Amino acid sequence: MRKKSVQIVLPLIIIIMIIITIIGIGAYKNNTDNSTGKTHSVKNNVSKEYESVDKSITKLVKWADDNDYIASFYEDDTSSDWFTYSYSLYLDITGADSMDKYDKKLHNYIEKAKEYITNNKDKLYYTDYERMTIVFEQIDGKNSKEIRKILSDNVLNNKETDDKEINSLVFALIAMDTDTNVFDKSYDDMRQEYINQIIDMELPDGGFSYAQDETDIDMTAMAVRALAPYYNTDMRVKEVIDRSLEIIEQKQEKDGGFSSYGTYNSESLSQVILALCALDIDPLKDNRFIKSQNMIECLLSYQNRDGGFSHIKDMESDGIASSQAMEALTKYLKQIYPE
Helix, strand or coil: CCHHHHHHHHHHHHHHHHHHHHHHHHHHHHHHHHHCEEEEEEECCCCHHHHHHHHHHHHHHHHHHHHCCCCCCCCCHHHHHHHHHHHHHHHHHHCCCCCCHHHHHHHHHHHHHHHHHHCEEEEEEEEHHHHHHHHHHHCCCCCHHHHHHHHHHHHHCHHHHHHHCCCHHHHHHHHHHHHCCCCCCHHHHHHHHHHHHHHCCCCCCCCCCCCCCCHHHHHHHHHHHHHHHCCCHHHHHHHHHHHHHHHHHCCCCCCCCCCCCCEEEEEHHHHHHHHHHHCCCCCCCCCCHHHCCCCCHHHCCCCCCCCCCCCCCCCCCCCCHHHHHHHHHHHHHHHHCCC
């Protein structure tokens, strides 16, 4: 009887050991697969929203690459600057393993940008210096000390901010809060000055406008984005932003989109998404901004088959609409990126 029971138990033990070994090998394989690179596709807890936005960005990056927008410096087209900024940020967020492809292009972009900025100090607008401060901080970190000195000097000596140009004020503040290594706490008085000037430009209905007449969604969203870092520490800022969010909610169309000066377009939508992300508001979860569809769904409806985005639906893809959509989708992806 004892011999028979041993004959039964022993094969069972062997089978159990085999199963445990197979499970162990599978677990080891999964761990090694996940550790071979930082590629975001290996994550198991990505949401449907994440996958949808990531897929859209992948198509958009291909369109931008085919049209030579990524890491290509153009003197008269800022779309490449914003694409380069957003794509670098996208790689930082996702850990995607495609950076090597652009290393040389990024180096060439940086060198050409440096040369152009150095040789054209008297020709550039202050918003050019502000934009490039944001871009250089993202893609070149602390390396370009000389050119960052030129950029920061021109952000600080900005006559347009003295003349109360809201667009320049907004991006001066964003630039300062982006490059905090240069613009440290010793510049807080200047930050406060810019904040006060922006607040003083609020229109009676609670919005902002470049022309300072009728509220414009684009400019309102940009102002909110600039003021967002101070929402929880400055009561005046909080009140202004709350009023701006109310006017944005009021002006939102039934399908979740927006118009600017009578034109229904994708860029206004991108700017609102950027503003909400700056406030850490999820546009897919805040019921104030969800109509027949959410804003991400609405923005993706502007993406053409070629991967680019159009200014107005059913038009050809263009650099400005596409670069702003790229930044909005990337910032949203950062907000929902699975840890």
